[in-house]
Amino acid sequence: MSTTEVPRSFTRMDESTAEQWAVIGAETVAHQDRTADRVLDLLRSLDTIVDGFATDQLTHCLQTATLAERAGADDEVVVAALCHDIGKAVSVPNHPAIAAAIIKPYVREEVYEMIRVHQDFQGRHYYHHFGGNPDARETHRAELTSEQFALAETFADEWDQVAFDPNYDTLPLEHFEPKVRAVFHQARML
Ligand SMILES: [Fe+2]
Numbered sequence: 001m002s003t004t005e006v007p008r009s010f011t012r013m014d015e016s017t018a019e020q021w022a023v024i025g026a027e028t029v030a031h032q033d034r035t036a037d038r039v040l041d042l043l044r045s046l047d048t049i050v051d052g053f054a055t056d057q058l059t060h061c062l063q064t065a066t067l068a069e070r071a072g073a074d075d076e077v078v079v080a081a082l083c084h085d086i087g088k089a090v091s092v093p094n095h096p097a098i099a100a101a102i103i104k105p106y107v108r109e110e111v112y113e114m115i116r117v118h119q120d121f122q123g124r125h126y127y128h129h130f131g132g133n134p135d136a137r138e139t140h141r142a143e144l145t146s147e148q149f150a151l152a153e154t155f156a157d158e159w160d161q162v163a164f165d166p167n168y169d170t171l172p173l174e175h176f177e178p179k180v181r182a183v184f185h186q187a188r189m190l
Contacts (some may be wrong), residue, residue: 039102042089057085060171063164063165065081066161068159077158079176083103087099110148113151122156
């Protein structure tokens with residue numbers, strides 16, 4: 001085989017070589033920006049999900065991010081706010097865990113936690129309608145630092161729970177696209 005040929009990859013992992021893994025590693029890094037493309041596609045797909053709310057879920061996510069940005073939140077927080085309900089594109093019951101897992105490698109821990117716990121913090125306003133505990137946020141107090149808890153409260157109380165207004169001056173997805181691409185450009189950890 002000449003040095004210019006791409007080595008054929010393995011058909012089973014227990015026969016893989018360092019060369020083959022070097023190719024896969026380089027290809028994976030070269031295609032990292034696919035993540036932002038997929039996230040943007042998922043966000044766009046939320047415009048078909050209404051489920052009885054006053055706004056579709058894309059508008060809700062955009063409005064949450066708009067409120068966060070206008071409050072002076074940093075880019076990781078704004079992008080996380082934008083993506084906080086992205087899990088609803090796949091499955092509503094476990095949507096916080098899906099969204100948190102998607103952003104985890106790309107944001108600092110308190111931002112990951114803000115998304116992971118967001119439904120229980122929102123529960124203050126509606127869990128009792130379903131027989132649940134409206135103080136569910138308190139079950140997270142011991143596992144979060146005071147800074148993490150405070151950020152999760154700010155997110156839930158000031159940006160998320162008020163972001164269902166179809167008449168609000170909500171910024172479009174294009175406005176947030178550069179921040180989405182910047183945050184998902186490089187993982188903090190693998
Ligand atoms: Fe939300």
